[in-house]
Amino acid sequence: MDLTHPQPLPDARRTVAKGGLRIAVACCLFFSLTSATLGDDAAGPQSDLHTIDLADLPSPPAEIAELIERGNVRFVYGPRPESMQSKLLPGGSAAALRKGRRLAATTEYRMGYHYRSRNRWKFVNQNREADLREVRIGMRFSDVRLETEHTVWFRKRPESETFWTDRLVLHELDHVRISVDPLLEKRFRDLLRSNASITLSMERGETVAESRIHPAVDSHVTELFSRISDLVDIRYQELDRLTDHGLKAFPEGSSLESIKKFSSKP
Numbered sequence: 001m002d003l004t005h006p007q008p009l010p011d012a013r014r015t016v017a018k019g020g021l022r023i024a025v026a027c028c029l030f031f032s033l034t035s036a037t038l039g040d041d042a043a044g045p046q047s048d049l050h051t052i053d054l055a056d057l058p059s060p061p062a063e064i065a066e067l068i069e070r071g072n073v074r075f076v077y078g079p080r081p082e083s084m085q086s087k088l089l090p091g092g093s094a095a096a097l098r099k100g101r102r103l104a105a106t107t108e109y110r111m112g113y114h115y116r117s118r119n120r121w122k123f124v125n126q127n128r129e130a131d132l133r134e135v136r137i138g139m140r141f142s143d144v145r146l147e148t149e150h151t152v153w154f155r156k157r158p159e160s161e162t163f164w165t166d167r168l169v170l171h172e173l174d175h176v177r178i179s180v181d182p183l184l185e186k187r188f189r190d191l192l193r194s195n196a197s198i199t200l201s202m203e204r205g206e207t208v209a210e211s212r213i214h215p216a217v218d219s220h221v222t223e224l225f226s227r228i229s230d231l232v233d234i235r236y237q238e239l240d241r242l243t244d245h246g247l248k249a250f251p252e253g254s255s256l257e258s259i260k261k262f263s264s265k266p
Contacts (some may be wrong), residue, residue: 049078052157060164067173071109071180072149077157084108084153105168105246107175108151111232113188113225116143117217121208124199135200135208139217141192146185146228150176171246174256178235181260184228191224234263 052075054060060068067073084106117139124134152173158166198220200212238259242250250256 049076049081049153050157051076052154057160057163064164064173067176067180071176073152073173073176074150075152075154077154080106080153080155081108081151084151103155105152105154105172107172107236108153109175109179109232110149111179111229112147113221114143114145114147115141115192115221117141117221119213119217121213132201132203135202136197137200137213137216138197139192139220140196141189144185144189144192146188148179150179152176168246171243174239174246175236177256178239178260179232183260184232187231188225188228191227192221195220195224231263235259238262 054068054075059065080103119137119139121135121137124136152169154168158169163169198216200216202208202212239256240246242254242259
């Protein structure tokens, strides 16, 4: 279509979109007795990272195997990647690195969305001579889903024989459980369903075109998606706060399930 001369858009169009990439990092700290661990570490080149091949590990428990597949999880160790150099806690990573502590592991998640929409529109103001006219766009969404990938990084490779019972491994997998929680996808669908119309202002003589409708719909979806990804960030931080980044057990009265309910209204 020649977008230089927009054509009138019929009263129904489909939008298929995939995007909304969100990247966040959670960290785990461990005690170290050496003074050389003060401060954050410099990033290492990606090529120096080593992948932990699942084939080299004992078979994981069924629940963990399903979690790894569902969350597209990979395990690495070596110099910390550049992408994991972002601020890890409110106040920055330096605030987390108290004397005698340094990063031992981090979980980085990438989350995106996919949807289809059937869009219908109509002018709210029927006065064609008005300088500005409002167009109401109604959207019906289908094939809505969230997609995640995770990279779990360890400074030191956990022992193979005890990998699936290692405290650091289990803590980082708790982060993965948060970001693959199926209730997040349901919440995203509910947000789309309850926010199924938007309004555009159009100048006199301007026709409704795909070049205006599709970006407006996707911008709307992206804003709603940000509420979901913000919620994941909040819960990641709550997990680290309650467990001191995996150093402690959950306090009495709290659990991973209680964290998933934390701040339940994005």
